[in-house]
Amino acid sequence: MSFPIRARSLSALLLPAVLALTACQAPSMDEQDAATANAQQAAEAAKAPADEAGKATEAPPAGTCDASQVQSLVGQAYTDAVGKQAQEDAGASQVRVLKPNDVATMEFLGDRLNVEVDAKDVVSGVRCG
Structure with a gap:
């Protein structure tokens, strides 16, 4: 007789957890792929030209300040x-x-x-x- 009580209390605990987890959905793969592509494009655009050793090939912009x-x-x-x-x-x-x-x-x-x-x-x- 104690088995049905345990099953009820277990289901009462699991049901809210299962509902909460199903409510949390990851963005679709298309959205993730688009965000990744945008991030890669931004990183490539911001990257300074460098040689194979990783040293910058261009000097920082010069100005008039001394x-x-x-x-x-x-x-x-x-x-x-x-x-x-x-x-x-x-x-x-x-x-x-x-x-x-x-x-x-x-x-x-x-x-x-x-x-x-x-x-x-x-x-x-x-x-x-």
Whole structure:
């Protein structure tokens, strides 16, 4: 007599699990294939030309920025006026101030001056890119 009780309680536990699993369906193979093809095309388009050893065959794009002209800013307090003067001295078309823990894009822009400052807005580094 205890067998029917176990069967009922087991089916009461399994039924919701089976229904939940059948509700979760993977995308169709056509959708998966299309997503894979799009990802491969994007990766190939973004890949820099390289030789057999994996070394880049093209240099990064050059720009007008010359950070060597403004290295004397390191250790000085950063202000908007300092940034504007640094932009002119470095020959950059734009300035990006990077504070600690700032999120920054990684694309190289040869005409952009990056000014790194610490938590007290003291310049800790300058570089182009």
